Amino acid sequence: MGSFLFRRMSKGLLTIIVSVTITFFILRLMPADPVSILIDPKMGPEVQAQMIKRFGLDKSLPEQYFMFLKGLIHGDLGLSFKNQQPVIDVLMQKLPWTLLLLFAVVILSLAIGIPIGVYAARKQGKFADKLINFLVTLGISVFVPFLAFGFLYIFAYFLKLFPTGGAYTPPPKQGIAYYIDVARHSVLPSLTLFCSNVASIVLYMRNSMID
Numbered sequence: 001m002g003s004f005l006f007r008r009m010s011k012g013l014l015t016i017i018v019s020v021t022i023t024f025f026i027l028r029l030m031p032a033d034p035v036s037i038l039i040d041p042k043m044g045p046e047v048q049a050q051m052i053k054r055f056g057l058d059k060s061l062p063e064q065y066f067m068f069l070k071g072l073i074h075g076d077l078g079l080s081f082k083n084q085q086p087v088i089d090v091l092m093q094k095l096p097w098t099l100l101l102l103f104a105v106v107i108l109s110l111a112i113g114i115p116i117g118v119y120a121a122r123k124q125g126k127f128a129d130k131l132i133n134f135l136v137t138l139g140i141s142v143f144v145p146f147l148a149f150g151f152l153y154i155f156a157y158f159l160k161l162f163p164t165g166g167a168y169t170p171p172p173k174q175g176i177a178y179y180i181d182v183a184r185h186s187v188l189p190s191l192t193l194f195c196s197n198v199a200s201i202v203l204y205m206r207n208s209m210i211d
Contacts, residue, residue: 024068028061055079097167100182104190109197116198117205124210132202139199148192155188162188 052058055078056067071078077087120132156164163169168181 020069020072021065024065025061028064101186101189101193104186105193105197108190108194109201113198113201114205117202118209120202120206121209129206132206136199136203136206139195140203142196144192144196147195148189151188151192 049058056064059067068078075088077091079085080087080090083090116132120129123129152164155161163185165185167185168178169185172178173181
């Protein structure tokens, strides 16, 4: 058991390192860096140099990479080009909404995916099983951003049943009206993530039951 956990944790750590490295070098090797876009032509050379130094872009690429890794180990994700704030602060502002969305999607996916997977396994080879397999394949194959835009167009733009974005309608309401407003805003993103997640759960549960 210990060796299994060690292998899994090692693979997970390696995946994180590779992902971080690829992301870092893709952004740094682009023809134009974000600072170049932010720099106003009216700025003097001193101001431009100061801004480049602030983001550490005056150093060589290997130096930038190892500085980034060092900061990452200490929980410092650097400075956001867009918000001019520490990245960790930007993430912490969004984290509660992300966890809320994740919680809703996981609970809904498990509550619906497990029974459907069991039912499909019991009906193996029959019409119901074939229909569920077709829908599962469709759910796994669908391009999630395309699905999100489709839901936005149908339910938000065309039918006007749900808002088009955000976590709540500003200014925030008070009391129970606030929670209802947040729930309405979470319906479409939850539904989008649910469609892709529940398909995987149904497939995994069906195959596990058959095995």
